[in-house]
Amino acid sequence: MKLRFTKMQGLGNDFVVLDGVRQHIQLSREQYRQLGDRHFGIGCDQILLVEPPSNAEADFRYRIFNADGGEVEQCGNGSRCFVRFVTEHGLTDKREIVVETARGLIRPRLEEDGSVTVDMGRPRFTPAEIPFLAEQDQVCHPLQLGDQTVLISAVSMGNPHAVRIVEDVDTAPVATQGPQIESHPRFPARVNAGFMQIVQRDRIRLRVYERGAGETLACGTGACAAVVSGIRQGLLDARVQVQARGGQLIIEWAGDSHPVWMTGPAVTVFEGEIEI
Numbered sequence: 001m002k003l004r005f006t007k008m009q010g011l012g013n014d015f016v017v018l019d020g021v022r023q024h025i026q027l028s029r030e031q032y033r034q035l036g037d038r039h040f041g042i043g044c045d046q047i048l049l050v051e052p053p054s055n056a057e058a059d060f061r062y063r064i065f066n067a068d069g070g071e072v073e074q075c076g077n078g079s080r081c082f083v084r085f086v087t088e089h090g091l092t093d094k095r096e097i098v099v100e101t102a103r104g105l106i107r108p109r110l111e112e113d114g115s116v117t118v119d120m121g122r123p124r125f126t127p128a129e130i131p132f133l134a135e136q137d138q139v140c141h142p143l144q145l146g147d148q149t150v151l152i153s154a155v156s157m158g159n160p161h162a163v164r165i166v167e168d169v170d171t172a173p174v175a176t177q178g179p180q181i182e183s184h185p186r187f188p189a190r191v192n193a194g195f196m197q198i199v200q201r202d203r204i205r206l207r208v209y210e211r212g213a214g215e216t217l218a219c220g221t222g223a224c225a226a227v228v229s230g231i232r233q234g235l236l237d238a239r240v241q242v243q244a245r246g247g248q249l250i251i252e253w254a255g256d257s258h259p260v261w262m263t264g265p266a267v268t269v270f271e272g273e274i275e276i
């Protein structure tokens with residue numbers, strides 16, 4: 001079967017986007033994994049499938065698959081690419097779009113300058129909602145990694161995140177501790193592992209070892225989780241610039257049950273067709 005696709009990126013976190021509105025797409029986990037393969041497929045961190053909504057309130061539904069083929073609940077950089085995709089492909093002329101995801105509705109808005117602002121919903125900290133095996137919600141939890149104990153905060157932005165504060169992201173043990181945290185038995189659905197350096201109260205540097213994709217150049221939900229975790233610890237202000245390896249995001253959170261807002265770019269790289 002021939003499949004048309006669009007290659008996009010948000011801060012270097014790259015996506016294969018499929019139009020499931022104009023073509024019927026039903027792929028197996030193995031086929032998603034094949035699309036994401038950088039040697040035998042197109043190559044990307046995640047695949048986004050845009051579909052008609054099943055909820056009357058929504059304009060579209062979008063599904064997210066990691067490069068390992070597994071379906072996940074939420075994707076920040078992907079939600080901005082999604083907005084550029086549906087507008088550039090003439091699927092909508094709305095600037096504010098209601099989108100159904102596996103974890104409820106999100107409401108992205110296309111700004112005049114082409115950037116996209118997304119209401120990412122409210123963060124959740126209850127261990128069962130993340131899911132994380134812990135007695136109670138604490139701002140920080142000790143986590144055993146071999147013979148070392150590290151402090152992490154556990155946050156769900158629809159998808160699970162563990163955030164660790166480090167002195168310097170450039171020398172942080174992302175390649176070694178990232179996979180250990182990702183598959184830690186206390187995270188039964190696995191987890192995205194963030195390493196955050198606090199530069200100032202309104203600026204952090206962040207690297208994320210993503211569940212199902214490895215370290216990416218940026219992670220939107222990871223940026224939300226890191227800022228929320230820093231605010232909860234009293235270390236950050238309500239508006240923070242997040243510097244990832246692939247570029248910058250602005251994250252805002254007013255606390256408690258307020259939603260987290262994310263603003264950043266999304267870019268189309270090329271279009272193509274693949275036999276799958």
Ligand SMILES: N[C@@H](CCC[C@H](N)C(=O)O)C(=O)O
Nearest residue numbers: 075076077159211219220221
């Ligand atoms: N890159 C994404 C997150 C994609 C999903 C994640 N790897 C997971 O498994 O939850 C983002 O920008 O948020």
